[in-house]
Amino acid sequence: MLLIKCPYCEEERPELEFRNAGEAHLVRANPIIEQSDDDFAGFLYFRQNPKGLQFERWRHIHGCGRFFNAVRDSVSDKFLTVYKAGEPRPDVSKLLSPAAAETEPPVTKRPRAKKVQV
Ligand SMILES: [Zn+2]
Numbered sequence: 530m531l532l533i534k535c536p537y538c539e540e541e542r543p544e545l546e547f548r549n550a551g552e553a554h555l556v557r558a559n560p561i562i563e564q565s566d567d568d569f570a571g572f573l574y575f576r577q578n579p580k581g582l583q584f585e586r587w588r589h590i591h592g593c594g595r596f597f598n599a600v601r602d603s604v605s606d607k608f609l610t611v612y613k614a615g616e617p618r619p620d621v622s623k624l625l626s627p628a629a630a631e632t633e634p635p636v637t638k639r640p641r642a643k644k645v646q647v
Contacts, residue, residue, distance in 0.1 A: 531543070533547050533587070533611070535592055535593060536613045537589070546591040546592050547587050547588065547590065548587065548590045553585050553586040553598040554584055555572070580604060582609070583601055583602075583603050584598060585598065585600075586614075597611055597612065597614055598611070598612050599611045599612075609625075610624055
């Protein structure tokens with residue numbers, strides 16, 4: 530069973546407690562009356578559906594009931610991170626390799642080969 534961590538409850542709970550609420554970080558034009566019909570239809574109906582990492586909106590419907598955002602890999606169905614609604618998008622490059630982003634690679638020195646007299 531897939532476990533999802535709610536950023537408000539700060540617990541991992543079964544996926545059955547959650548509901549996907551579509552693409553995250555959608556911004557409605559302001560004022561909306563100045564938007565063309567085609568642009569408004571695009572905002573209302575058309576969503577990205579990339580293969581791989583997606584920014585999604587989720588709701589903890591059988592818990593706190595709050596909306597939050599998540600970065601999920603649509604191929605592996607793995608959640609890379611969750612964050613509260615209103616927070617900025619996390620840096621995906623740090624999520625993919627957090628160890629590489631936080632620390633420099635260790636410097637290793639190869640021992641020098643000894644010269645052999647013949
Ligand atoms: Zn919750």
